[in-house]
Amino acid sequence: MTQSHWDAIVIGAGVAGLSAAQMVGRARRRTLVIDSGSPRNRFAAHMHGVLGQDGAAPLDLLARGREEAEAYGVEIRPGSVDRVDAHENHAVVNLADGRIETARAVVVATGLADELPAIRGLADRWGAGVLHCPYCHGWEVRDRTLGVLLSSPLGLHQAQLVRQWSDCVVVFTAAMGALDPAMVRRLIARNVEIITEPVVEVLGEGAEVTGVRLSGGRVVELGGIFTAPTTRPLDAFLTHLELGRVDTPAGSFLAVDQTGRTSSARIWAAGNVVNPGANVPISMGAGAMAGAALNAALVEEDFDAAVHESGHGRPEVAPAAYWEQRYADAHRIWSGRPNATLVHVASGLPPGRALDLGCGEGADTMWLAAQGWDAVGIDISPTAVTRAEAAARAAGVRARFLAADVATWADEGEFDLVTASFLHSPVALDRTQALRRAAARVAPGGRLLIVSHAAPPPWASPQHVRHHAFVSPAEQLLELALDPKLWTTELAELYTRDATAPNGKPAHLEDGVVLLRRAA
Ligand SMILES: Cc1cc2nc3c(=O)[nH]c(=O)nc-3n(C[C@H](O)[C@H](O)[C@H](O)COP(=O)(O)OP(=O)(O)OC[C@H]3O[C@@H](n4cnc5c(N)ncnc54)[C@H](O)[C@@H]3O)c2cc1C
Numbered sequence: 001m002t003q004s005h006w007d008a009i010v011i012g013a014g015v016a017g018l019s020a021a022q023m024v025g026r027a028r029r030r031t032l033v034i035d036s037g038s039p040r041n042r043f044a045a046h047m048h049g050v051l052g053q054d055g056a057a058p059l060d061l062l063a064r065g066r067e068e069a070e071a072y073g074v075e076i077r078p079g080s081v082d083r084v085d086a087h088e089n090h091a092v093v094n095l096a097d098g099r100i101e102t103a104r105a106v107v108v109a110t111g112l113a114d115e116l117p118a119i120r121g122l123a124d125r126w127g128a129g130v131l132h133c134p135y136c137h138g139w140e141v142r143d144r145t146l147g148v149l150l151s152s153p154l155g156l157h158q159a160q161l162v163r164q165w166s167d168c169v170v171v172f173t174a175a176m177g178a179l180d181p182a183m184v185r186r187l188i189a190r191n192v193e194i195i196t197e198p199v200v201e202v203l204g205e206g207a208e209v210t211g212v213r214l215s216g217g218r219v220v221e222l223g224g225i226f227t228a229p230t231t232r233p234l235d236a237f238l239t240h241l242e243l244g245r246v247d248t249p250a251g252s253f254l255a256v257d258q259t260g261r262t263s264s265a266r267i268w269a270a271g272n273v274v275n276p277g278a279n280v281p282i283s284m285g286a287g288a289m290a291g292a293a294l295n296a297a298l299v300e301e302d303f304d305a306a307v308h309e310s311g312h313g314r315p316e317v318a319p320a321a322y323w324e325q326r327y328a329d330a331h332r333i334w335s336g337r338p339n340a341t342l343v344h345v346a347s348g349l350p351p352g353r354a355l356d357l358g359c360g361e362g363a364d365t366m367w368l369a370a371q372g373w374d375a376v377g378i379d380i381s382p383t384a385v386t387r388a389e390a391a392a393r394a395a396g397v398r399a400r401f402l403a404a405d406v407a408t409w410a411d412e413g414e415f416d417l418v419t420a421s422f423l424h425s426p427v428a429l430d431r432t433q434a435l436r437r438a439a440a441r442v443a444p445g446g447r448l449l450i451v452s453h454a455a456p457p458p459w460a461s462p463q464h465v466r467h468h469a470f471v472s473p474a475e476q477l478l479e480l481a482l483d484p485k486l487w488t489t490e491l492a493e494l495y496t497r498d499a500t501a502p503n504g505k506p507a508h509l510e511d512g513v514v515l516l517r518r519a520a
Helices: 015-026 058-071 155-162 181-189 236-241 280-310 319-329 340-346 363-370 382-395 431-440 462-467 473-480
Strands: 002-011 031-035 075-078 081-086 091-095 100-108 112-115 146-149 169-172 193-195 199-205 208-214 219-221 225-227 230-233 245-248 251-254 267-269 353-357 374-379 400-403 415-421 442-453 487-500 506-518
Touching: 002 015, 002 091, 002 280, 015 031, 015 058, 015 100, 015 280, 031 100, 058 075, 081 100, 081 236, 100 280, 146 155, 146 208, 155 169, 155 181, 155 225, 181 193, 230 251, 267 280, 319 382, 340 363, 340 415, 340 442, 340 487, 340 506, 353 363, 353 431, 363 374, 363 382, 363 415, 374 382, 382 400, 415 431, 431 442, 431 473, 442 473, 442 487, 473 487, 473 506
Parallel strands: 002 031, 002 100, 031 075, 100 267, 146 169, 146 225, 169 193, 353 374, 353 415, 374 400, 415 442
Antiparallel strands: 081 091, 091 100, 112 230, 199 208, 208 219, 245 251, 442 506, 487 506
């Protein structure tokens, strides 16, 4: 069940995710946030180290963040993401309840899981008397006797850190085995007490910690205890993508650049899911950075697409390769009938030497030859030219065909009629240069006939309209800018011809016709 397509989906509505969402929403992107409702600091009643929010309740900050993001049109929905797939132009986000959402890009801000040691009384007091970070809560317990329970390799760093907040620090090392003697000397040098006997229970009154019980029964009185648990980034739904990762002392985390971009061009990640050391302001900043970078990437894409659609960005597509492919891909492209406007205008002209530029599969050239013209057709596609030759042979018409680029073809001969019908190209084509060269091939007294699409067909899609340049007769004359002393305009008008729309119904097409005569 696919729902809507978003500019951005943010997974996780903690501070990192909401901050990214606010940024993207304010950038007027359709943004969906999906959140399973378990921010990491939900256990703490107050937060610190957050400028302007000191002592505020973490959940209050998130509630305000949601309101702010929603004010910019961000939609926040409960849900749990269990798979994300990244494709060239979009990402697909699967939710555990079967919903599927798609977006141009995704921010992963799912945070991490703290895996606490299984010690009685510890988990109950996590975020209150059992603390994870002295920057967040050290001030509030300063100068008390503080315990540090080693439960991961980060604990030794934490033990040294906590000493900054109290002269009475006790480190419980059992979970880490024997410490490196150099580390032991280091801790003792600053009067940090080391206890190797395992802690079996955290004691306290309510959420507060009053001490720990050791395996031998001894109680050590404390005014608080820190522990740096094993951290597990909540990114399992990305595992199959095999994104780049980095190994850190806290574990393996997604590798991101300074903007939070992962090794997938569709996925950014911010906050604790990539940086276990990030507190609230750092996560918030990373989210804002990721949101802005995601928007900047979409802005680039929007401009690239616009340039591509307007045709200005396509010189990298070689016209020869494009047209050859186009003819080679189809059994036949054109109807085999001559262009009605050419027939209408050229019927009354006295035959002589004729050059048909961009002859395609040769119908116009063959028609001219059949009218008595010594006709040559030129097209950039060898396949088209081969088909034209075969068609002329089959029809018993004497017409010559050349595979050459009309913009650079260098035959010095002159012609009594040079015609170019619908010399439009969705890939780079210097039409002005091609038509000026065409004019230069016209013999004195000869004519230049240009037939162009003057308006899109009635059934054209907006994309088709953007892809093609339409040329009125007046614009055509301006584009040619031929010397008025040498050239006389015999015809500059719109010609309406009948056509059949793709739905089989009759329709009309508008051709711009310009017929110029060179002075004799
Ligand atoms: C007890 C404790 C107290 C803390 N106190 C402070 C403090 O005082 N000051 C401070 O600066 N920092 C504090 N921190 C750190 C703070 O919690 C983090 O810095 C912050 O939460 C990181 O924000 P985040 O947005 O990256 O992740 P989180 O806040 O954890 O938000 C992640 C969100 O993603 C959601 N989620 C996860 N997986 C999925 C999924 N698959 N699909 C959908 N949603 C998903 C989660 O439910 C959650 O809502 C504390 C941390 C703890 C553990």
